[in-house]
Amino acid sequence: MPRKLEFDRNEAVAAATETFWEKGYGATSLDDLTERLGIGRASLYNAFGDKRALLLEALDEYSATARRGLNEALASNVSGKIAITSMLERVACCDGTAVRGCMCVTVGIEINGADSEIQRTIINNIERMEDAFAALIVRGQADGSVKPEIDAPATANALAALVVGIHSMKRIGVAPSGLQRAVAAQLALL
Amino acid sequence: MPRKLEFDRNEAVAAATETFWEKGYGATSLDDLTERLGIGRASLYNAFGDKRALLLEALDEYSATARRGLNEALASNVSGKIAITSMLERVACCDGTAVRGCMCVTVGIEINGADSEIQRTIINNIERMEDAFAALIVRGQADGSVKPEIDAPATANALAALVVGIHSMKRIGVAPSGLQRAVAAQLALL
DNA sequence: TTTGTTTTGTACTAAACGGTCTAGAAAGGA
DNA sequence: TCCTTTCTAGACCGTTTAGTACAAAACAAA
Numbered sequence: 286m287p288r289k290l291e292f293d294r295n296e297a298v299a300a301a302t303e304t305f306w307e308k309g310y311g312a313t314s315l316d317d318l319t320e321r322l323g324i325g326r327a328s329l330y331n332a333f334g335d336k337r338a339l340l341l342e343a344l345d346e347y348s349a350t351a352r353r354g355l356n357e358a359l360a361s362n363v364s365g366k367i368a369i370t371s372m373l374e375r376v377a378c379c380d381g382t383a384v385r386g387c388m389c390v391t392v393g394i395e396i397n398g399a400d401s402e403i404q405r406t407i408i409n410n411i412e413r414m415e416d417a418f419a420a421l422i423v424r425g426q427a428d429g430s431v432k433p434e435i436d437a438p439a440t441a442n443a444l445a446a447l448v449v450g451i452h453s454m455k456r457i458g459v460a461p462s463g464l465q466r467a468v469a470a471q472l473a474l475l
Numbered sequence: 476m477p478r479k480l481e482f483d484r485n486e487a488v489a490a491a492t493e494t495f496w497e498k499g500y501g502a503t504s505l506d507d508l509t510e511r512l513g514i515g516r517a518s519l520y521n522a523f524g525d526k527r528a529l530l531l532e533a534l535d536e537y538s539a540t541a542r543r544g545l546n547e548a549l550a551s552n553v554s555g556k557i558a559i560t561s562m563l564e565r566v567a568c569c570d571g572t573a574v575r576g577c578m579c580v581t582v583g584i585e586i587n588g589a590d591s592e593i594q595r596t597i598i599n600n601i602e603r604m605e606d607a608f609a610a611l612i613v614r615g616q617a618d619g620s621v622k623p624e625i626d627a628p629a630t631a632n633a634l635a636a637l638v639v640g641i642h643s644m645k646r647i648g649v650a651p652s653g654l655q656r657a658v659a660a661q662l663a664l665l
Numbered sequence: 666t667t668t669g670t671t672t673t674g675t676a677c678t679a680a681a682c683g684g685t686c687t688a689g690a691a692a693g694g695a
Numbered sequence: 696t697c698c699t700t701t702c703t704a705g706a707c708c709g710t711t712t713a714g715t716a717c718a719a720a721a722c723a724a725a
Binding site: 666667668669670671672673674675676677678679680681682683684685686687688689690691692693694695 | 696697698699700701702703704705706707708709710711712713714715716717718719720721722723724725
Binding site for chain 2: 307308309311312384385386389390391393394395397398404407408411415435436438439440442443445446447448449450451452453454456457458459463464466467468469470471473474475
C-alpha cells in the first residue's frame with residue numbers, strides 16, 4: 286500500500302560500514318553518512334533509527350563477512366599451518382584500503398566499553414577468531430605441520446593478539462614490511 | 476618582571492596526558508581539559524597554544540616515560556628471556572587504569588595518519604620498543620635463555636605487534652585471562 | 666481518481682564544539 | 696605609588712553536531 290524505499294537497504298548498510306570503517310564512529314558525522322549513502326537525513330532516520338543503530342547494523346554485516354572468512358579457512362583442505370599462514374598473511378596485507386585496519390578494532394578502542402552492546406559484538410568477533418586459530422593449531426598438530434608441544438588455546442590467544450596488533454599498526458601507519466616480517470617470524474615459531 | 480603562571484606546567488601536562496589517555500583525542504573536549512587541569516580556557520591557550528599542541532606535549536611526556544621503562548629493561552642484569560617476560564607481563568596487566576591500554580595506540584588509531592607529526596611520534600615509540608625487543612632477544616640468545624635459531628629483528632616485530640594487540644584488546648574489553656595466556660604462550664615459543 | 670500510508674527533502678532546533686576577546690587581577694621595576 | 700607586563704576568569708563567537716518537524720511527493724489499494 287505505501288511508498289517503497291527509494292534506496293537499497295543492504296547497499297546503504299555497506300556504504301555505512303565503509304564510512305565507519307574509515308573514520309571510526311565519533312568522527313563520522315551525519316553529513317558524512319548522508320553523502321556517502323546518497324540519501325537524506327530523514328530517510329536515514331526513518332530506515333535505521335539513529336546513528337548508533339546504523340553502526341550496529343554495519344557491525345553485524347562486518348561480523349557476518351568476517352565469520353564467512355573464518356569458515357572458509359576452517360573448511361579448506363590445506364594443512365593447519367598453511368591455513369594459519371594464509372590467514373595471517375591476509376591480515377598483514379597493506380594494499381589499498383587495507384591500511385584502515387579492522388573496523389572492530391578501531392571502533393572498539395574508541396568506544397572504550399562505554400556501550401556494552403557494541404562492545405559485546407566486537408569481543409564476540411575476536412573470540413570467534415581465537416576459536417578458529419585454536420582449531421587450526423589442533424589440526425596442524427594432527428597433520429604434523431605444527432609443533433606438538435605448544436598449548437593450542439593459549440597460542441590461539443597469542444595469534445589473535447598478534448592479528449589485532451597488526452590491524453592497529455596498519456592504521457597507525459607502521460611500515461608494512463615490519464608487519465610482514467612479524468607474521469613470518471611468528472609462523473616460524475609454530 | 477611580570478606575573479608568574481599560577482599552576483605547575485608539568486602537573487598540567489600530566490593531567491592532560493591522563494585525560495587524552497582515557498578518552499582519546501577527539502572525544503576530549505576543552506571543558507574536559509580545563510576541568511581536569513583545574514585551569515581556565517585562557518590559561519590553557521596561553522600556556523600551550525591549542526588542544527593539538529597540548530596533545531603533542533602529552534605525547535612527549537608519555538614517550539619519555541615509556542623510553543625510561545625500556546631503558547630500565549635493557550639496563551637490568553637479568554637474562555634476555557626474563558627481561559622480555561617482565562615486559563610482556565607488565566603489558567598484560569589489567570589492574571586499575573591499565574585497562575585503558577596505551578595512549579599511543581588509542582590516539583594513533585584515531586588519528587589515522589591525518590596528522591603526520593603526531594603519527595611520527597607514535598610510530599617512533601613503537602620502533603623503539605621493537606629495537607628493545609631485538610636487543611633483548613640477542614642477549615637471550617647469548618645467555619642461552621632464548622632459542623638460537625630465531626630471527627631476532629623479525630621476532631622483535633612480532634613481539635611489538637603482540638604488545639600493541641594486547642593494549643588494543645585491553646581497551647576493547649577482552650577478558651584479562653586470555654591476554655595473560657597469550658603472553659605465556661608467546662614466551663613458551665621463544 | 667480518491668484515499669491512506671510511508672518516504673523524502675529541507676528547514677530547523679538545541680546543544681556542544683574549539684577558539685577568541687575583554688576586563689581585570691597579580692606581580693615586579695622604577 | 697605608579698607603570699608595564701603577563702596571567703586569569705568567564706562571556707562570547709561562529710561552526711558543527713545529532714536529531715526532529717513538516718509539508719510535499721510517491722505509491723498501492725479501493
